Structures are given as C-alpha cells and as structure tokens.
Amino acid sequence: MPANWWTRSRHYFLYVVREFTALPLAVWLLWLLVEIKRAGDGPARYAPHGSAAFVIFSVVVLAFSLYHSVTFLSLSGLIIRVRVLDRNLPSGLITLAMFGLWAVASAVIAFVLIWFAR
Amino acid sequence: MADKRVTIQATRYDPEKDSAPHLQSYEIPFSDDSMVVLDALNYIKANVDGSLSYRWSCRMGICGSCGMMVNGTPKLTCNAFLRDYWPRPIIVEPLNNFPVIRDLVIDMDDFMHKLKSVKPWIIRKQEIPLGAGEHRQTNEQIDEFRQFSECINCMLCYAACPVYGLNNEFLGPAATALARRYNLDSRDQGLKNRLPVLADSEGVWECSFVGECSVVCPKGVDPAKAIQQTKLDTTLRFVLPFGNRD
Numbered sequence: 001m002p003a004n005w006w007t008r009s010r011h012y013f014l015y016v017v018r019e020f021t022a023l024p025l026a027v028w029l030l031w032l033l034v035e036i037k038r039a040g041d042g043p044a045r046y047a048p049h050g051s052a053a054f055v056i057f058s059v060v061v062l063a064f065s066l067y068h069s070v071t072f073l074s075l076s077g078l079i080i081r082v083r084v085l086d087r088n089l090p091s092g093l094i095t096l097a098m099f100g101l102w103a104v105a106s107a108v109i110a111f112v113l114i115w116f117a118r
Numbered sequence: 119m120a121d122k123r124v125t126i127q128a129t130r131y132d133p134e135k136d137s138a139p140h141l142q143s144y145e146i147p148f149s150d151d152s153m154v155v156l157d158a159l160n161y162i163k164a165n166v167d168g169s170l171s172y173r174w175s176c177r178m179g180i181c182g183s184c185g186m187m188v189n190g191t192p193k194l195t196c197n198a199f200l201r202d203y204w205p206r207p208i209i210v211e212p213l214n215n216f217p218v219i220r221d222l223v224i225d226m227d228d229f230m231h232k233l234k235s236v237k238p239w240i241i242r243k244q245e246i247p248l249g250a251g252e253h254r255q256t257n258e259q260i261d262e263f264r265q266f267s268e269c270i271n272c273m274l275c276y277a278a279c280p281v282y283g284l285n286n287e288f289l290g291p292a293a294t295a296l297a298r299r300y301n302l303d304s305r306d307q308g309l310k311n312r313l314p315v316l317a318d319s320e321g322v323w324e325c326s327f328v329g330e331c332s333v334v335c336p337k338g339v340d341p342a343k344a345i346q347q348t349k350l351d352t353t354l355r356f357v358l359p360f361g362n363r364d
Binding site for chain 1: 190191215258280283284326328329330333340343346347349350
C-alpha cells in the first residue's frame with residue numbers, strides 16, 4: 001500500500017478524517033483528567049483553563065464527539081439484533097431507542113453536574 | 119456508432135521479463151452501447167494481442183472471476199459498461215492488495231485459505247441420515263442469512279479494504295460475511311468451530327470500519343455489517359454468562 005492510499009478516494013479520505021478527529025478528543029480528555037486531579041487537590045490548586053483558545057478548542061472537540069456519537073448510534077440499528085416474539089425488531093426502532101437512551105443519559109449527567117455545582 | 123473508439127489501458131506484467139507491471143494502451147472499436155470492459159478485453163485478446171492474460175467465466179455477474187480495478191475502483195468487468203467511462207480512457211489493472219501472477223491475473227491463494235479457515239459450510243454435531251428428511255426452515259429463518267449468502271467470492275471487497283492492504287493477516291470482509299451466513303443459519307451448529315478464527319486478533323477486531331467493502335460489493339452484500347455484528351456477538355458471548363450458545 002502506498003503511503004498516500006487515503007487520497008485515492010473521497011470515501012478513504014473521510015474515513016481518515018473521522019479517525020483523526022479522535023486525536024483532539026483524546027487530548028481534551030487528558031486535559032480533563034489534569035483538571036480533575038487539580039480539583040482534588042483543593043480549591044487553592046484549582047485553576048480551570050479559561051482562555052478563548054481553549055474554549056474554541058473545546059467547542060471543536062464537542063463537535064467531533066457529537067459527530068462520533070451520531071454516526072455510532074445511527075449504525076446501532078444495523079448491528080444490534082433484538083428478537084421479540086421470533087421476529088427481529090426494526091432497525092429504525094433500535095436506532096431511535098439508542099438516541100433516546102443517549103438523551104436520557106445526557107440529561108441525568110447534566111442534572112448531577114448542575115446539582116453538585118450549586 | 120461504428121466509428122466510435124475507446125482506449126483501454128491494461129496492466130501488462132510478465133514476471134520472467136518485466137521488473138514491474140506497466141500499462142499498455144489499446145484503441146479498439148466501441149461498436150455497441152452494451153459493451154462492457156470484459157468485452158473490450160476479449161476483443162483485445164481475440165483481435166489485437168492474444169498474450170493478454172485475465173480471468174473470466176460467466177459474463178453475467180455470477181462467477182465472480184472477472185474482478186479488476188477499473189479506473190481505480192474494484193469492479194466486475196462484466197458489469198462495468200464502457201458507456202459509463204467513454205470518451206475517457208479506461209485503465210484496467212489487477213485487483214489491489216493481491217500479488218500479481220501475470221497481467222491482470224492475481225494470486226488468490228491467501229483468500230482461499232482464509233475462506234477455508236471459517237468453515238463456510240453447514241456443520242452439524244450429529245449428521246441426520248438422509249432418510250430422515252430435509253432440514254426445514256421458515257422464511258424468517260432464511261431471511262436471517264440470505265443477504266450474506268449472495269457473496270460470490272469475487273474479492274472486490276478485499277481490493278477495496280485498506281485494512282487488508284496494510285495487514286494481509288486480517289481475515290477480511292468476504293470470509294467474515296460467509297462465516298456470518300452460516301452462523302445465522304438455523305441448520306448450522308458450527309459457531310464454536312468458527313469463533314477461534316473470527317475472534318482472533320487478526321479476525322473481526324482488526325476491522326476499523328472503513329465501510330468501502332460494502333460500497334463496492336456487486337451483489338449488495340454488506341460485509342461491514344457482518345463484521346460489526348460479529349464483533350457484538352463475540353463480545354456478548356465473552357461478557358454474558360448465558361452468552362455461549364452452541
């Protein structure tokens with residue numbers, strides 16, 4: 001395989017872009033671990049990164065993570081097979097259920113975070 | 119129409135004479151709108167250059183032997199119409215990711231070994247005597263695996279898969295789709311015989327879901343789906359106490 005194989009087609013290119021969006025996500029999560037460690041060391045040590053550049057970086061990373069979540073959950077209907085009364089549930093229903101679970105989990109996490117921040 | 123011509127650039131490679139494959143250009147009559155790339159190759163072989171080597175058999179998208187790269191995309195040449203490319207030249211090359219034996223002929227041994235390793239046939243713990251009658255299936259049971267049974271082993275999916283191109287130890291799309299076909303068959307009891315190959319480090323977990331295998335499949339099989347479903351199956355069998363069905 002030549003090193004530039006991913007430039008051969010649009011599909012390959014988009015695949016590589018998709019894979020590379022995981023890198024900034026990993027960097028952001030590492031930074032989150034650092035912030036959690038600082039928060040654990042007490043209020044005096046806690047100084048969250050609040051620069052405009054970091055906020056922009058966070059928004060971009062949020063967009064990447066939403067992209068990964070949507071593509072992952074959209075495929076769930078194709079991959080997960082649930083048999084009810086000897087028949088497979090329609091894939092659309094499974095996808096919808098996964099998005100529903102995602103929304104509920106996000107709401108619960110948001111509630112917990114807001115509750116503890118009060 | 120009679121004067122219309124098309125340029126075919128075909129890979130030529132004789133391992134005894136050439137150090138590397140190269141393209142040779144042929145200009146041939148494009149006499150009929152229904153002509154496909156395979157017709158053009160057959161014309162070249164019959165009228166221009168009898169030494170051109172390539173595989174083909176049925177000419178109707180069933181045997182899977184005429185797969186080649188047509189303008190960079192894996193295609194069955196019996197299903198690639200010249201009218202879709204004309205007036206541009208058409209570049210015909212051997213399938214990507216396989217060693218080339220000669221001209222457009224690839225060495226398919228690796229795929230044949232992989233196919234055999236997943237035991238793509240019905241395995242019974244105990245064979246039922248022929249006299250005991252047939253294994254009956256409902257339409258729903260057939261629908262479970264029908265799509266995956268359409269695979270014709272044309273290997274276009276392997277030529278499209280960069281994961282296989284980068285690591286040819288990977289089991290690959292078609293072999294997994296056919297393993298899935300038998301694992302989903304209500305008559306089959308061979309799942310545990312196939313799992314060691316499917317769940318191996320070079321099995322389904324090597325796939326990073328490029329998805330191009332399903333795009334190029336000429337029979338509408340979805341090998342990417344078969345691979346992702348197998349990933350889920352092997353995971354559930356590993357983590358759930360009741361996951362190990364026979």
